[in-house]
Amino acid sequence: MPNYINMQPLAHHSLQSLNTLGVPAHAAWYLAVDSVDTLKAGLARAEREGLPWLVLGGGSNLVLTRDYPGLVLHMALRGRSLVDETESHYYITAQAGENWHELVQWTLEQGWPGLENLALIPGTVGAAPIQNIGAYGLELAERLVYLEAFDTQTRQVVRLDKSVCGFGYRDSIFKRQPQRYIILNVTLALPKAWQPVVTYRDLAESLAAQGIGTPTAAQIFDAVVAVRQRKLPDPARLGNVGSFFKNPIVSAVQQQALLARFPQLVSYPQADGAYKLAAAWLIDQCGWKGKSLGRARVHDQQALVLVNPGQATGADILQLAQAIQRDVQARFGVMLEPEPHIL
Numbered sequence: 001m002p003n004y005i006n007m008q009p010l011a012h013h014s015l016q017s018l019n020t021l022g023v024p025a026h027a028a029w030y031l032a033v034d035s036v037d038t039l040k041a042g043l044a045r046a047e048r049e050g051l052p053w054l055v056l057g058g059g060s061n062l063v064l065t066r067d068y069p070g071l072v073l074h075m076a077l078r079g080r081s082l083v084d085e086t087e088s089h090y091y092i093t094a095q096a097g098e099n100w101h102e103l104v105q106w107t108l109e110q111g112w113p114g115l116e117n118l119a120l121i122p123g124t125v126g127a128a129p130i131q132n133i134g135a136y137g138l139e140l141a142e143r144l145v146y147l148e149a150f151d152t153q154t155r156q157v158v159r160l161d162k163s164v165c166g167f168g169y170r171d172s173i174f175k176r177q178p179q180r181y182i183i184l185n186v187t188l189a190l191p192k193a194w195q196p197v198v199t200y201r202d203l204a205e206s207l208a209a210q211g212i213g214t215p216t217a218a219q220i221f222d223a224v225v226a227v228r229q230r231k232l233p234d235p236a237r238l239g240n241v242g243s244f245f246k247n248p249i250v251s252a253v254q255q256q257a258l259l260a261r262f263p264q265l266v267s268y269p270q271a272d273g274a275y276k277l278a279a280a281w282l283i284d285q286c287g288w289k290g291k292s293l294g295r296a297r298v299h300d301q302q303a304l305v306l307v308n309p310g311q312a313t314g315a316d317i318l319q320l321a322q323a324i325q326r327d328v329q330a331r332f333g334v335m336l337e338p339e340p341h342i343l
């Protein structure tokens with residue numbers, strides 16, 4: 001039975017503790033979504049009253065530049081379980097409001113490795129497919145089998161197989177068609193013939209430094225957590241959304257031209273012949289590392305991470321991001337694309 005009390009949205013609800021940048025903003029209306037019925041009721045109400053709506057997970061990939069004039073639907077669907085087991089895989093279904101990192105921890109505790117490279121990524125399970133979260137040599141798409149979503153066009157719960165999700169580097173149909181699907185749960189396949197993924201340099205170096213030749217999943221998990229804690233600021237202490245910009249992809253011709261002018265250029269060849277440039281290097285070269293603009297700052301050690309030292313607003317963060325974009329464009333002719341949803 002749906003909980004009708006929870007269907008009453010709260011007015012003028014603060015979002016400051018619900019976004020990891022910690023910037024101040026209020027939602028005109030706020031509803032915690034703990035069932036599909038609550039979600040439907042919230043959407044119906046927004047439609048009736050002509051309000052815009054926004055799905056919120058952990059707020060770790062969102063920049064709130066102003067108050068939100070509509071209804072914030074805060075994903076609170078909970079639950080995770082083993083739904084199937086074959087000779088080759090464990091199949092896990094997790095609801096959208098589950099915490100991603102806790103899901104990773106839980107699968108390892110159950111003896112189902114395969115998500116350890118994605119440890120410590122903040123946010124919810126439901127948001128993970130939006131930008132196809134990835135880190136340390138693994139992307140969600142490599143483990144996802146299908147997901148269930150509420151299709152706001154047909155008003156039906158639909159099952160979307162991985163093949164129709166259009167996953168790419170920090171990309172999916174959900175990013176390209178915002179507001180169409182509200183993700184309710186995901187189903188992941190974890191291989192029984194598990195193989196460690198240690199292709200990422202920092203991870204391989206960290207394991208080698210500990211004298212670990214053939215790591216277990218738990219050792220990879222610990223190493224990923226340690227490297228992340230060393231490299232990235234903890235949003236609980238210093239507001240941030242992780243990497244602020246995507247690493248830009250350029251053609252081989254453009255990469256060659258840049259390399260001729262900047263021999264130190266950091267770039268990685270892609271399977272299709274294009275090159276991925278290190279956005280952090282481009283930003284660092286423009287002198288932004290550790291610099292402030294107004295109340296927002298670029299992290300001292302990570303040029304790709306914009307931080308809120310305390311009093312910044314979302315507008316301050318946006319202003320800093322735009323100044324960086326302008327400088328990188330002027331110097332390298334490359335437009336940096338923000339990774340988080342800027343609202």
Ligand SMILES: Cc1cc2nc3c(=O)[nH]c(=O)nc-3n(C[C@H](O)[C@H](O)[C@H](O)COP(=O)(O)OP(=O)(O)OC[C@H]3O[C@@H](n4cnc5c(N)ncnc54)[C@H](O)[C@@H]3O)c2cc1C
Binds near residue numbers: 056132
């Ligand atoms: C310190 C730090 C490190 C990070 N490291 C990484 C990393 O290594 N790799 C990586 O990929 N990302 C990383 N991120 C970004 C972020 O953690 C992920 O993008 C995460 O998946 C966002 O989850 P969330 O629940 O916080 O989403 P939110 O910020 O709440 O939402 C992000 C977007 O998804 C939409 N959305 C959320 N839930 C749903 C849903 N159920 N259905 C439909 N739309 C939805 C929102 O409307 C919004 O547009 C990092 C962030 C931080 C702060």
